[in-house]
Amino acid sequence: MKVLVIGSGGREHALVWALGQDPAVEQVVAAPGNPGIAALRPAYDGQTVGCRPVDIADHDAVVALAQELGTDLVVVGPEVPLVAGLADPLRAAGIAVFGPSKEAAQIEGSKAFAKDVMAAASVPTGRAYICTTPEQAAEAIDAFGPPYVVKDDALAAGKGVVVTADREEALAHAAECEQVLIEEYLDGPEVSLFAITDGTTVLPMQPAQDFKRLGDDDQGPNTGGMGAYTPLPWAPDKLVEEITEKVLQPTVDELRRRGTPFSGLLYAGLALTSRGLRVIEFNCRFGDPETQALLPLLKTPLGGVLYAAATGKLADAEPLSWKNAASVAVVVAAKKYPAKPRSGDVITGIEQAEAGGVRVFHAGTAVDGDDLVTAGGRVLAVSATGKNLDEARQHAYSAVGQIRIKGSQHRTDIALKAARGEITV
Numbered sequence: 001m002k003v004l005v006i007g008s009g010g011r012e013h014a015l016v017w018a019l020g021q022d023p024a025v026e027q028v029v030a031a032p033g034n035p036g037i038a039a040l041r042p043a044y045d046g047q048t049v050g051c052r053p054v055d056i057a058d059h060d061a062v063v064a065l066a067q068e069l070g071t072d073l074v075v076v077g078p079e080v081p082l083v084a085g086l087a088d089p090l091r092a093a094g095i096a097v098f099g100p101s102k103e104a105a106q107i108e109g110s111k112a113f114a115k116d117v118m119a120a121a122s123v124p125t126g127r128a129y130i131c132t133t134p135e136q137a138a139e140a141i142d143a144f145g146p147p148y149v150v151k152d153d154a155l156a157a158g159k160g161v162v163v164t165a166d167r168e169e170a171l172a173h174a175a176e177c178e179q180v181l182i183e184e185y186l187d188g189p190e191v192s193l194f195a196i197t198d199g200t201t202v203l204p205m206q207p208a209q210d211f212k213r214l215g216d217d218d219q220g221p222n223t224g225g226m227g228a229y230t231p232l233p234w235a236p237d238k239l240v241e242e243i244t245e246k247v248l249q250p251t252v253d254e255l256r257r258r259g260t261p262f263s264g265l266l267y268a269g270l271a272l273t274s275r276g277l278r279v280i281e282f283n284c285r286f287g288d289p290e291t292q293a294l295l296p297l298l299k300t301p302l303g304g305v306l307y308a309a310a311t312g313k314l315a316d317a318e319p320l321s322w323k324n325a326a327s328v329a330v331v332v333a334a335k336k337y338p339a340k341p342r343s344g345d346v347i348t349g350i351e352q353a354e355a356g357g358v359r360v361f362h363a364g365t366a367v368d369g370d371d372l373v374t375a376g377g378r379v380l381a382v383s384a385t386g387k388n389l390d391e392a393r394q395h396a397y398s399a400v401g402q403i404r405i406k407g408s409q410h411r412t413d414i415a416l417k418a419a420r421g422e423i424t425v
């Protein structure tokens with residue numbers, strides 16, 4: 001099978017790596033890819049791994065590239081091209097695509113749409129008001145009281161949500177958004193659960209936890225995600241079954257009923273509150289950096305299952321199979337991320353970091369002459385496994401300690417509370 005992965009981040013690096021492990025995959029190309037993916041080539045005997053430049057906003061160019069490469073399966077990584085409808089012309093050209101149509105991707109592209117689907121499917125989520133004027137927003141903010149949750153309705157690269165006890169800050173964020181969702185505050189630990197689906201059958205992965213805030217102890221601004229781990233030793237029994245039954249399957253069924261089936265990866269971000277589980281958000285693609293933690297533990301060959309989803313054949317698939325181990329991914333971010341990440345800082349130490357079997361997935365990197373340099377906010381995700389979270393943390397953090405980037409930032413507490421048994425539901 002020949003696979004084309006669209007995107008250039010750490011999630012795409014992990015996807016290409018995992019696809020390269022599948023004996024049924026004979027070629028995997030990333031477009032545009034990144035320097036870490038380009039460096040994978042020699043690691044896969046018999047498999048051609050590489051990168052091709054393309055402007056992913058140019059849908060005709062992506063279709064032409066897929067045709068030129070004789071692609072059997074396109075995997076679209078990021079939300080922006082999915083919400084822009086890239087999957088549609090690829091499907092129209094007769095190419096199997098892992099990723100939802102433009103209409104189904106609205107589950108991530110519009111928070112109001114997601115709320116509407118959840119209401120129709122009786123999926124538990126926070127109560128919310130959708131507001132289009134500052135007066136409506138102020139009324140909703142005062143109706144809920146602090147802490148205030150204010151969400152931009154549209155895509156915002158992880159920066160559209162403000163959670164604050166400061167009423168003025170809440171009002172100011174609402175004023176910046178064209179349409180805004182004011183939501184009740186949801187307490188309790190958060191879970192990311194990903195489901196591979198063909199629009200009918202739902203195949204859940206194992207749950208992971210993401211760390212959204214920039215600093216240790218969940219201090220500082222929201223980011224795209226500073227680290228992740230899996231599995232969750234503290235998770236209640238039957239958590240995956242409960243989320244599948246109450247959230248994933250009803251959502252997939254509702255989108256099919258509307259005539260816009262969701263085929264691809266449905267990402268449920270949830271809070272396990274004292275009153276039961278609640279959806280915080282849906283995404284229409286693999287999470288970043290959860291994917292960099294999850295894929296090293298996946299035993300099921302990835303290409304086969306993504307192809308089955310893309311071709312509507314998931315009903316025959318076996319449940320996914322996982323290594324009995326733990327995995328931790330720590331993001332190394334550029335100086336001044338997320339406000340104004342600095343580009344051009346030299347990156348060294350990746351080879352030493354990887355010496356112990358740790359994987360360093362590239363996100364914001366570029367080649368400059370002989371140097372690898374920073375070229376984005378989240379620069380690398382350092383992903384390590386171990387027999388338990390303690391061991392995986394040790395491996396990940398000793399590798400992070402090898403990497404040198406001037407002014408870089410990382411959290412030191414990824415998976416720490418879980419490893420210490422300090423998370424309760």
Ligand code: AMP
Pocket residue numbers: 126149158160161163183184185186187190212222269280281
């Ligand atoms: P989102 O972009 O929707 O994932 O939101 C980013 C982060 O903001 C989430 O991961 C939560 O940590 C937090 N958040 C979002 N909605 C709520 C809510 N209703 N209550 C509490 N925290 C929230």
Ligand code: GLY
Pocket residue numbers: 158210224225283286287288289290
């Ligand atoms: N890790 C959060 C996201 O991918 O949106």
